Amino acid sequence: MSQNKNTKPYQSLIHLGCGEAPNVDEYLALAEHVWLIEADSRAIDMLNEALGALENVHIVNALADTEERTGTFYRYSLPWANGLVPVNEATQQLYPGLRTLESEEQPTTPVDRLLWQCLQKQKDTGDHLLFMDVGESNHPLLQALEDGGLLARLHTVIVLPAHRRQSPVVVPPSLYPANAKPENLTLPDNAQVLKRHPLLLELEARQQDVKLEVDQVSEKLREAETELENRTRERDQIKQQLVKCDEQLSASNQELEERKRLTEQQAEAHKQALAGEQEKTSQLAQERDQYLRQRDEEWNKGETLTKERDELKRQLEQAIKQRDEARHHNHLNHQAKNAAEARVSELEERLVEATRYNQIALKSGGENLSAGIGGDGFYRALEDKFRGTRKDIKQRVSVYLPFVRPIAERNPGVPALDLGCGRGEWLEVLKEANIAGHGIDQNTGMLQGDDALGLSVEQGDAITYLRAQADASRICVSLIHVVEHLPFDMLRDIVAEAKRVLVPDGLLIMETPNPENITVGSCTFYMDPTHRNPLPPRLLAFVPEFYGFERVKVIRLQESPTIHQKEHFDTIDYLSAISPDYAVIAQVSLPSNELANVSEQKSWEREYGISLSSMLQKKAVLKKNDE
CATH class of the missing domain: 3.40.50 (Rossmann fold)
Structure with missing residues (x-):
């Protein structure tokens, strides 16, 4: 052993x-x-x-x-x-x-x-x-x-x-x-x-050698037979191709003669048609250039009228101040007082006229931000019925706080700006987090009740207000369910202006319905009659990328929590369970490593919501595990 x-x-x-x-x-x-x-x-x-x-x-x-x-x-x-x-x-x-x-x-x-x-x-x-x-x-x-x-x-x-x-x-x-x-x-x-038995071993070895030789010969024979079949097939194919080539050559000669005759006839007709097309193309080019000039003139006119309106507002404020001074100083004569009153009236009339033309010009070049439907409170009632309760909306928009709070801590005292603020839920969440914020909305019905909550809001045009802000004066510019109301050129202008007014590590937030959800894209999106068209996530994310934002992230939102617990998806899940909303979050530039916040970085790295690709990936993993 x-x-x-x-x-x-x-x-x-x-x-x-x-x-x-x-x-x-x-x-x-x-x-x-x-x-x-x-x-x-x-x-x-x-x-x-x-x-x-x-x-x-x-x-x-x-x-x-x-x-x-x-x-x-x-x-x-x-x-x-x-x-x-x-x-x-x-x-x-x-x-x-x-x-x-x-x-x-x-x-x-x-x-x-x-x-x-x-x-x-x-x-x-x-x-x-x-x-x-x-x-x-x-x-x-x-x-x-x-x-x-x-x-x-x-x-x-x-x-x-x-x-x-x-x-x-x-x-x-x-x-x-x-x-x-x-x-x-x-x-x-x-x-x-x-x-x-040794003879048996020798016999087995010999049989194995013979079998190997037979297999080799058989394999060579099969290869030879295959080669012969391939060569025979190639020969037959070449014969067929030669016959076809002869037939095609004969047909080609006849066709060539016929084409030669037709070509001579068509050449003259083409020459005449080309002259007509060139004349038509020249006319269309002139019409296109004229249309482009008209479009640019209308837009420039709107820009000019906006500046004129702002200048008239400034002059009106100065004239009102002069009028008030004249009223309170008895040493001014009656003639000066009347002149101030006349100047105020004149400027008020010009301001009204400029504002009317400004609105007409902006509408022809791009519709106003969140214009609303009528002045009878209809749009506010529509939002209350279909958008969700105030408590629900506050809970939804709180998802942005982990992104905004670190920026507010690095830029104390610098406020956020909410364009199309509506009922002010996001402003209220910011206020409860001790972050200053200001809201702009053109629909006065949507602003009702914001004052009672102590929110800083005003009625106005978003693009006009944004252009009037100083550089690096906001920590965050948000458009929550606003971009789907805008012409695409105006959306691009807002993104470009937002990059200018944001602090170096400032944030742009754009939330909108998610057309990846088939039910949203084909039905619920159109519950708001002021919506223009759905925006795919990759398109909306490309806009801030184009204008130089360093970090851009798409987060999907508002899906049912139960969908994450399901192991197998049915047809209704693929139609309606994908996150019904999404947001594009874009940062102008990344904070330095010394200032970066760990929880802030985790927020950027985290995956949000559910998409069709994530559902299919989970299905594939479960199928592989079952096998």
Whole structure:
């Protein structure tokens, strides 16, 4: 047992009918693995108790037979007589003291299956030793192994006769008798040692070589046949192509003559048509240039009228101040007082006229921001019914606080600006977070109630107000459900102006309905009659990217929380469960590492909402896991 396993002559040793006391020490000196197979349950218990802790010793309780059936196991006073075959009369006479202790029925296991179980994890060509110590069953079991082809995997087979007068087994063709016994192995004198037949090994090797040669020749023959078929097919194809080429050449010559005649006719007609098209193209170009000039003039006119209106407002304020001073100073004469009153009236009339023309010009170049529907409170009532309660909206817009709060801390005292502030929910959230904010909305009905909440709001035009602000004067510019109301050119102007008025690390927030949700894009978006058209997330995100914002993020919002818990999605989920809103958050420039906030960075890195791609990805992962 002290020998190195690499020097052991056998890979495995199998003792069939080992009894209670096999010579395990000798076995382990000969083989790396030892298999002890015995039908006597009492012997098995003794073996497990004595040898169960040895890693390379495998104990198997089985009654070996040529087939699977219910057999009778006979246990005798002499253990070598135990087995499937009862002791015959001759043996009984030879051993008068031999008597039957008990017999019991138990299922048998085919010997080839037993041997296969022992060898299946071993090398096919390994050297294996088999002890056959099953009395009268030695010969039929050996023949069953021969029929099953398993003797070819064995190097040595040792048959132990049950008693001294038992006849030797008939040697199967796969084996031959050997005089030499394995060294260091104690065997009775009548033990029959059989080894794998050398002629069989040579025959198998020769058969393998012949088979390999036949396979090689067959493969070459198949390749030659395939090559011949390919060449024949190519020849036939070339013939067909030649026939087609001849036919096409003849047809082409006829077609060429016909085309030549038609070309000459068409050339003249084309020449005439080209002259007409050139004249028409020139006319269309003139019309296009005229349209572009008119569009630019209208827009520039609106810009000019806005400046004139602002100048008139300034002059009116100055004239009113002069008029008030004249009223309170008695030393001014009556004529000066009348002149001031006349100047105020004149400026008021001009301001009204300028404002009217300004509104007309802005409408022709781009509709006003959040113009509303009428002045009878209809739009405010529409928002109250379909937008959600004030409490709901405050909870929704609070998602932006982790982005805005760090910027407010780095820029104390600098306020936020909410364009199209409506009922002021976002301004109220900012106020509760001790962040100053100011709101602009053109619809006075939407501003009702904001004063009672102590919110800083005013009625006005968003683009005009934004242009009047100083550079780097706001920490945040927000448009919450506003951009879908705007002409795209005006949206671009607002984004460009917002970048100017924001502090270096300031934030632009644009929230809008999400057309990725099919129900939103095809139905609920149009519940607001002032909406123009849905904006895809990638398009809206591109606008601040184009104007130089360093960091741009799309966050999806307002989906049902239950959708994140679902493992499988149905059709209605793909139609309506995708986040119904989204926002584009853009930062002018990134804060320095010293000023950056950890929670702020986590907010930028976090994934928000649910999209169609995330649903499909989750479905694919679950499908892969199920497989």
